[in-house]
Amino acid sequence: MPDSEQSPSKKERILDAAEELFALHGYDGVTLRQIAQQAEVDVALASYHFGKKRDVFEATFLRRAQIINDLRLKSLQQMQATQGDSLSVEDIVTAFLKPIQALQMNANPGWQNYCALVAYINSSAVWGKELMHRNFDPLVNRYMTALRQALPNATPEKLHWCYHYLSGALTLTMANTGRIDRLSEGRCHSDDFQTAYDLMIPFVTQGMLAVCGD
Amino acid sequence: MPDSEQSPSKKERILDAAEELFALHGYDGVTLRQIAQQAEVDVALASYHFGKKRDVFEATFLRRAQIINDLRLKSLQQMQATQGDSLSVEDIVTAFLKPIQALQMNANPGWQNYCALVAYINSSAVWGKELMHRNFDPLVNRYMTALRQALPNATPEKLHWCYHYLSGALTLTMANTGRIDRLSEGRCHSDDFQTAYDLMIPFVTQGMLAVCGD
DNA sequence: AGTTAAATTCAACAGCTGTTGAAAATCAAG
DNA sequence: CTTGATTTTCAACAGCTGTTGAATTTAACT
Numbered sequence: 001m002p003d004s005e006q007s008p009s010k011k012e013r014i015l016d017a018a019e020e021l022f023a024l025h026g027y028d029g030v031t032l033r034q035i036a037q038q039a040e041v042d043v044a045l046a047s048y049h050f051g052k053k054r055d056v057f058e059a060t061f062l063r064r065a066q067i068i069n070d071l072r073l074k075s076l077q078q079m080q081a082t083q084g085d086s087l088s089v090e091d092i093v094t095a096f097l098k099p100i101q102a103l104q105m106n107a108n109p110g111w112q113n114y115c116a117l118v119a120y121i122n123s124s125a126v127w128g129k130e131l132m133h134r135n136f137d138p139l140v141n142r143y144m145t146a147l148r149q150a151l152p153n154a155t156p157e158k159l160h161w162c163y164h165y166l167s168g169a170l171t172l173t174m175a176n177t178g179r180i181d182r183l184s185e186g187r188c189h190s191d192d193f194q195t196a197y198d199l200m201i202p203f204v205t206q207g208m209l210a211v212c213g214d
Numbered sequence: 215m216p217d218s219e220q221s222p223s224k225k226e227r228i229l230d231a232a233e234e235l236f237a238l239h240g241y242d243g244v245t246l247r248q249i250a251q252q253a254e255v256d257v258a259l260a261s262y263h264f265g266k267k268r269d270v271f272e273a274t275f276l277r278r279a280q281i282i283n284d285l286r287l288k289s290l291q292q293m294q295a296t297q298g299d300s301l302s303v304e305d306i307v308t309a310f311l312k313p314i315q316a317l318q319m320n321a322n323p324g325w326q327n328y329c330a331l332v333a334y335i336n337s338s339a340v341w342g343k344e345l346m347h348r349n350f351d352p353l354v355n356r357y358m359t360a361l362r363q364a365l366p367n368a369t370p371e372k373l374h375w376c377y378h379y380l381s382g383a384l385t386l387t388m389a390n391t392g393r394i395d396r397l398s399e400g401r402c403h404s405d406d407f408q409t410a411y412d413l414m415i416p417f418v419t420q421g422m423l424a425v426c427g428d
Numbered sequence: 429a430g431t432t433a434a435a436t437t438c439a440a441c442a443g444c445t446g447t448t449g450a451a452a453a454t455c456a457a458g
Numbered sequence: 459c460t461t462g463a464t465t466t467t468c469a470a471c472a473g474c475t476g477t478t479g480a481a482t483t484t485a486a487c488t
Contacts, residue, residue, distance in 0.1 A: 010436080024339055028242035032476065042437050047477060049435090116339065123337045125238055125330065125391045133396045140397060160398040161413045165383035167393075172382030177339045179381075182347045183354060184374040199375045203421035210420030211413050224466080246446065256467050261447060263465090 011049050013039040016110060018046075018060045023116035027057055027128075058131065061121065064114045065135045071099040072139055076146065090205040092146045093166070097204075100174065101197035112176065112191075119175035122167065147208070154212030162208045169200055225263050227253040230324060232260075232274045237330035241271055241342075272345065275335065278328045279349045285313040286353055290360065304419045306360045307380070311418075314388065315411035326390065326405075333389035336381065361422070368426030376422045383414055 008016065017038035021030040032053055036043045050056045072095070079087060079095040087095075103111040121128040140163070147159055172179075173196050180188045188195075222230065231252035235244040246267055250257045264270045286309070293301060293309040301309075317325040335342040354377070361373055386393075387410050394402045402409075 026240050026242060026338075028240060029340075031474080033474085043476090044438080044478080045436060053476065119337065122393065123333065123386060123389050123391060124240075125389060126243075129391055129393050129396065132393065137397050156398070156401055157409070158413060160394055160402045161409065162417060163397070164386065164394045164402075164410075165414060165417050168384070168386030169379035169382035171386060172337060172378065175337050175339060177337060177343055179336065179343050179346065180374055180378045182343065183351050183377070184370070187370055188374045188378075195371070195375065196378075199372060199425050200379060202424045203376060203379050206424030207417035207421035210416045245444080247444085257446090258448080258468080259466060267446065 010039065010041050010045060014041060014046050014049065014056070015060050015063055018056055019063075019110060019117060020113045022057060022060060023113045023120060026120055026124075027054075032056070061117065061131055062135070064111070068099065068103070068118075069136070069139045071103075072096065073142065075099050076142060087146055087150055089147065089150050089208050090201065092143060092150060093201050093204050093208070096143055096166075097170065097197050097201060100170070101193050104174070104176075104191075104193045115174040116176055119171045122171045123175075147212075151208070151212040153214050158212050162211050165207060166204045169204065173197070173200065224253065224255050224259060228255060228260050228263065228270070229274050229277055232270055233277075233324060233331060234327045236271060236274060237327045237334060240334055240338075241268075246270070275331065275345055276349070278325070282313065282317070282332075283350070283353045285317075286310065287356065289313050290356060294360075301360055301364055303361065303364050303422050304415065306357060306364060307415050307418050307422070310357055310380075311384065311411050311415060314384070315407050318388070318390075318405075318407045329388040330390055333385045336385045337389075361426075365422070365426040367428050372426050376418075376425050379421060380418045383418065387411070387414065 014035060017035045018030070021035055021038065032046050033043050035046060035056070046053075046056050050059045075095040075098060076092070079091050083091050100115065104115050106112075118132075122132055144159060144163065147163070148154070148156075151159065173193075176190045178190045180190055190196075228249060231249045232244070235249055235252065246260050247257050249260060249270070260267075260270050264273045289309040289312060290306070293305050297305050314329065318329050320326075332346075336346055358373060358377065361377070362368070362370075365373065387407075390404045392404045395404055404410075
C-alpha cells in the first residue's frame, strides 16, 4: 500500500497535530482533546493507537528521529568520501548542521514543528532527556570521534563542552522562538535558516579551534 | 521591618517554591496546589497575594530580574573603567557571562533555580518571550552597542546572530539539564559552572571574531 | 453476502484544576 | 482590651483532564 500522494491516515494526523502542539506549548501545555480536535478525530483514538499520553509524545518524537540520524550519518560519510579520511573541524560542523538546515528550509511544515519539538526536549530538565540520550547520542558520538581526530590535542572534557555550546546555539535556532526578531527590531528573522546556519558554521568552528586547538 | 536574618515570609516562600517548580517543569507542568504544598501554605494564598496563576509566574520572574540587570550593567561599567573606553570582544563577553557564573556558583539555591527559569522562558515559543523582551533586552542592547564599537566592520545582522548563538549556549548552560553528563558518560558535569563559563568565553569570543571580524 | 478483525466513536468515570467568597486568625494602633 | 485592617484558611464551584469499556462503523477476505 503506497502512502505517497495519499491523504494522511487518522493515525498520522494525530501525530501531525501532536507534533505542532507539543512543539509550541510543551508536553503539559497540550491536552489530548486539543490534539484530537486539531486532527479532526475523536479523543479516544489517540489512546487506542498509542496508549497513554506520554506514549503519544514518544511516538511523535520517534517518528522522525531515525530519519534525522540517517541524514546526519550520510552527511558525515559523504564528507569523509569527498574530503579524504581526515576532516577539518569546519567539515565536521558543516556535516552536522547542513541536514538540519535543509529540513527546516523544507516546504513540509511538519519538519519545522519537529525541529522545534526536539529543541523543547533538549532543553527540558526532566524525563525528556532520556529520549535524547537513547535516540541521538549514538550518532553524536560518531561526530565526537571525528572531532577527536581533527583536534588531537584537545581533552575529552573540552570537546564535550564545545559540543555543548554548539548544541545550545543549535537548539535555540531550531526552537524558532522569534526572540531574535524582537531584539533586532525586525532586522533578523528566526526563520531565516539560510543565514542562521551559514553563520553558525564559522562561529562554532572558530570557537572550537580557540578552545581545543593547539 | 528588616527582612535580613529573618525566616522568609509565606509570600516569599510561595515565590521560592514557584521558582523551583516552574524551572523544573515549566508553566503548565506545575499546579498552584503543588506550589502551595511545597511552600507549606494554603492554596488560596497564592491567589490572594499575586492574582491569577500567570501573575504568580510573572512575580517569580520579576523578583530577581532587576538584580541580574544591575549586576550585568555594573560588570560592563567596571570593565570600561579598568580597560579604557574601547573594550575588546573578550572583555565584553566576559563582562556578560561572569555575573551569571557567579550567581549559579552561589550557595543560595534560589539563584540556580532562577537561572533555570530564565532559560526556560528564553527557549519558550509563546508568551514568555514578551517578558524577556521587556525586562532583559534593554540591557542586552547596551552590550550590543559595546560589541558594535569593538567590531566596527560587522553588519548589525551578523552581530545579532552572533549574540543569538551566545544566547543559545548560555541558555542551555543556565538550564542545567544534565545532558552533558549523560553524553560525556560522567566526564563533564552540568553544574560545573566554573569550567562551563571559563570555556564559553574563548569559544564565543573567537566565534564572534570569525563571523564579524575584519 | 457473510465473517472476522481492525478502526473509530460514544458515553461516562473519578480526579484534579484555577478561582473565589466567606469565615477565621493574626497583627497594628489607639 | 477594642477596633480595624491585613493575612491566612476553609469550603466549594464549574470545568477540564486522561483513561476506559462498550457500541458502532469500516475494512479485509472468503
